[in-house]
Amino acid sequence: MASNFKFIPIIDVSPLLAKCSDPLMDEDQGVSEVVEQLDRACKEAGFFYVKGHGIPDSLVQDVRELSHKFFDLPYEEKLKIKMTPASGYRGYQRIGENISQGKPDMHEAIDCYKELKPGSYGALGKPLEGANKWPDNPANFDSVMEEYITLLTDLARNIMRGIALALGASPNEFEGEKAGDPFWVMRLIGYPGAFDANGSGMAENDIGCGAHTDYGLLTLVNQDENIPALQVRNMSGEWIWAVPIPGTFVCNIGDMLKIWSNGLYQSTLHRVINNSPKYRVSVAFFYEPNFDALIEPLECCKQKTGGIEKYEGAVYGEHLVSKVTTNFVM
Numbered sequence: 001m002a003s004n005f006k007f008i009p010i011i012d013v014s015p016l017l018a019k020c021s022d023p024l025m026d027e028d029q030g031v032s033e034v035v036e037q038l039d040r041a042c043k044e045a046g047f048f049y050v051k052g053h054g055i056p057d058s059l060v061q062d063v064r065e066l067s068h069k070f071f072d073l074p075y076e077e078k079l080k081i082k083m084t085p086a087s088g089y090r091g092y093q094r095i096g097e098n099i100s101q102g103k104p105d106m107h108e109a110i111d112c113y114k115e116l117k118p119g120s121y122g123a124l125g126k127p128l129e130g131a132n133k134w135p136d137n138p139a140n141f142d143s144v145m146e147e148y149i150t151l152l153t154d155l156a157r158n159i160m161r162g163i164a165l166a167l168g169a170s171p172n173e174f175e176g177e178k179a180g181d182p183f184w185v186m187r188l189i190g191y192p193g194a195f196d197a198n199g200s201g202m203a204e205n206d207i208g209c210g211a212h213t214d215y216g217l218l219t220l221v222n223q224d225e226n227i228p229a230l231q232v233r234n235m236s237g238e239w240i241w242a243v244p245i246p247g248t249f250v251c252n253i254g255d256m257l258k259i260w261s262n263g264l265y266q267s268t269l270h271r272v273i274n275n276s277p278k279y280r281v282s283v284a285f286f287y288e289p290n291f292d293a294l295i296e297p298l299e300c301c302k303q304k305t306g307g308i309e310k311y312e313g314a315v316y317g318e319h320l321v322s323k324v325t326t327n328f329v330m
């Protein structure tokens, strides 16, 4: 349950990652210490930074740099990979096209999703069917992004092992029909810099992305250095900065983990305001349940939270599709 946290903790996950293929990982002292920190962070803030994650810094930076280069292109060039319902909502969306809390967001983005083969989930998957639209320019965009997605999927799977232990379940609780075949979403996002009222750009305090929760399991955000913009709401309604910390990802809990944990962990509200004069890029990777997973509170979490189910069950793919199909003005 979100508390009055004033800062977002930093967790070194390297002791957890080192033991993830060990069947006795839950007896390891180093793992237990990470699990303890994950449990506290997920209960108090629903947000934490991870360091010691093993993703090469050069790749993390390349992903942001390629995104900058793409967003720097002329509008007509970016429109070559325009997102439409017919493209499975994959591709480029212009500034103001995404809507949060009824207002246009001051960001542009490329949205991509794990490939959904035609018919693989019947009517459920239909709206998101399609292949991703990668730009030809800058060169190597697709191969760098694909490598990044592979590595972040593994990292998130391993952090979820720690979170499973933190909930009192087995480290492989989320394998198999829950999230053994995880869906993923990635958003490459660009937020124009702010100018004063007489300037030509965005007005100061325009919202880059309105307050929202994330939809799935675990989000990993790779944000530009030196531009504080992401804010997280605590229980008394204060907005706490998730300032960029080089070498880390900002991680947060999504709606499906809130349900699985029966509210022990919350999907915390957050928003983005870029009041710096600089153009900001962030890359959000969303690690999700199986597309067709039915999410209901885990028995062990129910017991810890008074024995009653606080949330109705949800099918992840339905939740995602209902969000995606109402997020845009097109």
Ligand SMILES: NC(=[NH2+])NCCC[C@H](N)C(=O)O
Pocket (backbone or CB within 6 Å): 098, 099, 100, 101, 209, 210, 211, 212, 213, 214, 215, 323, 327
């Ligand atoms: N997939 C996302 N997390 N998108 C960012 C959230 C913004 C979206 N318009 C919403 O309100 O939910």
Ligand SMILES: O=C(O)CCC(=O)C(=O)O
Pocket (backbone or CB within 6 Å): 187, 189, 209, 214, 221, 223, 229, 230, 270, 271, 272, 282, 283, 284
């Ligand atoms: O830009 C960021 O730092 C976060 C973006 C975000 O919250 C989202 O896309 O869900």
Ligand SMILES: [Fe+2]
Pocket (backbone or CB within 6 Å): 212, 213, 214, 270
């Ligand atoms: Fe978010």
